[in-house]
Amino acid sequence: MSQLGDKISAKCDGINYEKIDRMEAFNQFVKKKNTFLFGITITFLTFYILLPVLAFTPVLQQKAVGSITWVWVYSLALFIMTIILCTLYVKMASKFDKAAAAVLQEYEKAGA
Amino acid sequence: MNLVSAGFFLGIVGLTLIVTYIAARRTSSASDFYTAGGGLKGWQNGFAIAGDYLSAAAFLGVSGAIALTGFDGFFFSVGYVVANLVLLYIIAEPMRNLGRYTLADMLTSRFNEKRIRGVAATGTIIIVILYMIAQLVGAGALIKLLFGIEYWMAVLIVGVMMTTYVLFGGMTATSWVQIIKAGLLLFGTTLLAFLVFSKFDFNLVKMFDTVSTNYGDEYLVPGMKYTSTIDSVSMMLALVLGTSGLPHILMRFFTVKDAKTARASISWTTWITAIFFSLTIFLGFGAMHFVGFDKIIAENAAGNTAAPLLAEFLGGNILLSFICAVAFATILAVVSGLVLTGASAISHDIYGEILKDGKLTEKQQVLAARIGSISIAIVSILLALFAQSLNVSFLVSFAFCIGASANLPVILYTIYWKKFNANGAVAAMVTGLVSCLILGALGPNIWSPTGNAIFVGEPIVNLAVPAIITIPLSFFAGYLGSILTAHKVEQAEAERVYKEIRVKAHTGISVQDVSH
Numbered sequence: 001m002s003q004l005g006d007k008i009s010a011k012c013d014g015i016n017y018e019k020i021d022r023m024e025a026f027n028q029f030v031k032k033k034n035t036f037l038f039g040i041t042i043t044f045l046t047f048y049i050l051l052p053v054l055a056f057t058p059v060l061q062q063k064a065v066g067s068i069t070w071v072w073v074y075s076l077a078l079f080i081m082t083i084i085l086c087t088l089y090v091k092m093a094s095k096f097d098k099a100a101a102a103v104l105q106e107y108e109k110a111g112a
Numbered sequence: 113m114n115l116v117s118a119g120f121f122l123g124i125v126g127l128t129l130i131v132t133y134i135a136a137r138r139t140s141s142a143s144d145f146y147t148a149g150g151g152l153k154g155w156q157n158g159f160a161i162a163g164d165y166l167s168a169a170a171f172l173g174v175s176g177a178i179a180l181t182g183f184d185g186f187f188f189s190v191g192y193v194v195a196n197l198v199l200l201y202i203i204a205e206p207m208r209n210l211g212r213y214t215l216a217d218m219l220t221s222r223f224n225e226k227r228i229r230g231v232a233a234t235g236t237i238i239i240v241i242l243y244m245i246a247q248l249v250g251a252g253a254l255i256k257l258l259f260g261i262e263y264w265m266a267v268l269i270v271g272v273m274m275t276t277y278v279l280f281g282g283m284t285a286t287s288w289v290q291i292i293k294a295g296l297l298l299f300g301t302t303l304l305a306f307l308v309f310s311k312f313d314f315n316l317v318k319m320f321d322t323v324s325t326n327y328g329d330e331y332l333v334p335g336m337k338y339t340s341t342i343d344s345v346s347m348m349l350a351l352v353l354g355t356s357g358l359p360h361i362l363m364r365f366f367t368v369k370d371a372k373t374a375r376a377s378i379s380w381t382t383w384i385t386a387i388f389f390s391l392t393i394f395l396g397f398g399a400m401h402f403v404g405f406d407k408i409i410a411e412n413a414a415g416n417t418a419a420p421l422l423a424e425f426l427g428g429n430i431l432l433s434f435i436c437a438v439a440f441a442t443i444l445a446v447v448s449g450l451v452l453t454g455a456s457a458i459s460h461d462i463y464g465e466i467l468k469d470g471k472l473t474e475k476q477q478v479l480a481a482r483i484g485s486i487s488i489a490i491v492s493i494l495l496a497l498f499a500q501s502l503n504v505s506f507l508v509s510f511a512f513c514i515g516a517s518a519n520l521p522v523i524l525y526t527i528y529w530k531k532f533n534a535n536g537a538v539a540a541m542v543t544g545l546v547s548c549l550i551l552g553a554l555g556p557n558i559w560s561p562t563g564n565a566i567f568v569g570e571p572i573v574n575l576a577v578p579a580i581i582t583i584p585l586s587f588f589a590g591y592l593g594s595i596l597t598a599h600k601v602e603q604a605e606a607e608r609v610y611k612e613i614r615v616k617a618h619t620g621i622s623v624q625d626v627s628h
Contacts, residue, residue: 052344055344067325072186075190081194
């Protein structure tokens with residue numbers, strides 16, 4: 001798109017997305033956020049998909065406590081993991097919110 | 113039907129109709145109709161998502177499956193719970209930041225093309241109809257069983273009620289029906305689980321020992337239903353990734369005002385589903401021990417009435433009536449959400465945006481939404497009347513498989529991949545959808561040598577849910593489609609749009625939020 005087109009579209013909704021996208025603070029924030037999000041996602045998906053893989057091996061079929069076998073313990077651990085990672089996300093997300101707000105503030109200060 | 117059960121049913125029907133009446137007076141714009149004006153609070157939307165999530169298949173199906181097959185039934189519980197994390201970590205907030213009413217709205221915020229909207233709307237309608245038939249067939253069977261009403265009449269009753277909620281109350285009424293139902297379901301399940309646990313002296317080991325001694329150790333490990341690793345891995349993938357691709361779940365993120373509230377919603381849903389699905393162990397083992405296989409199977413071969421039968425054992429007619437009324441509310445809430453989602457694809461995406469170029473007045477939009485709701489309701493009621501003998505849990509897991517294959521890859525690419533383009537988007541969606549339908553048609557739910565599927569014969573693809581093939585295939589098609597056609601796309605313009613999407617998705621910035 002031409003320079004002129006850029007100016008028009010920026011004028012139309014009042015926000016210069018190109019400018020925010022070029023900001024170093026924005027890029028650092030997005031990088032940090034994505035590393036966290038995808039790092040944790042890959043981790044929990046790995047633990048999750050290991051359940052049906054290991055469930056059919058003797059590893060998880062042995063008894064842990066009384067008649068309770070390890071598959072149940074592993075499943076319960078996945079429940080607990082979900083609650084812990086949910087809490088962690090909420091905590092981290094409010095930090096990201098602050099970082100995003102700081103980026104927008106910097107953008108506003110610089111003048112659109 | 114006796115007086116107590118009639119009382120519970122009338123109570124639930126009355127309560128939901130009052131909610132609909134109040135909501136109807138507030139529903140005047142398209143935004144009210146599709147997304148409750150975006151005004152739901154975090155906890156409300158969290159309960160409503162849980163209400164969508166804990167369908168009859170989850171409540172009746174999972175506890176029945178644990179009662180009949182032990183740990184194999186619990187696989188579902190684990191899948192439903194962990195799926196919340198996928199929603200929370202990578203879907204909910206960008207979805208809220210980019211979308212308006214439908215999944216197609218979110219995709220077209222990056223690729224403003226009618227073909228993208230068309231394909232996305234088609235996928236939505238297919239998933240909604242499959243899911244809806246499953247719910248209606250289940251509802252018909254359940255109500256027939258409980259009250260001895262004819263199947264066709266039961267389907268009609270549920271059909272008329274769901275259409276009433278959606279038609280008059282839109283998303284506000286639908287959400288409140290889901291909230292009320294999620295609360296009732298959580299209460300009912302906790303009560304049943306508590307009563308079961310008390311009979312085992314609140315000793316978990318004693319409960320498992322009882323199952324082991326009386327019924328055998330095979331109930332405490334997988335293998336009664338799923339015998340191959342690859343089959344169960346495929347199903348587990350469909351569950352955990354499919355949730356984030358189900359249009360009626362995605363639509364719920366548009367009912368809140370910002371990304372922060374979308375996040376709070378899923379946080380609530382995570383807690384509710386984690387608690388609920390932990391309790392399914394008690395319901396399942398309780399039904400196994402106190403009701404017994406013979407009686408469960410005699411009532412319903414798939415075990416769908418295990419939980420109501422357990423309620424009857426534990427609390428007699430009153431508890432049975434209460435649990436049945438809750439199950440009824442569950443079905444109503446889920447099908448209402450589905451009608452609304454289907455209607456949004458027909459009337460907003462296909463009629464409003466594709467056929468009329470978005471040039472509809474507010475009044476015409478609401479009228480179109482109501483006509484869309486009636487059409488999707490009529491189609492699914494008619495299909496449900498003919499689909500009585502279909503395997504319900506197969507239809508549900510298939511809807512998850514399509515969600516995971518046709519929708520999730522395209523959503524992820526749209527938000528996170530710079531080089532993704534419109535051709536890649538169409539390639540990913542069409543490949544995901546078509547590969548699911550083809551592999552499903554060649555699979556063991558359609559073909560069986562023993563004759564317990566639709567056709568007699570050897571299945572060509574021996575996977576009940578083909579997610580393990582179709583999800584990577586869709587990701588690959590999206591990648592290939594984008595790379596191969598990269599030279600045909602106006603790169604500068606494509607990059608400009610992606611930058612805008614990236615800023616919006618990560619900061620939640622929009623016209624309303626920043627004043628310049």
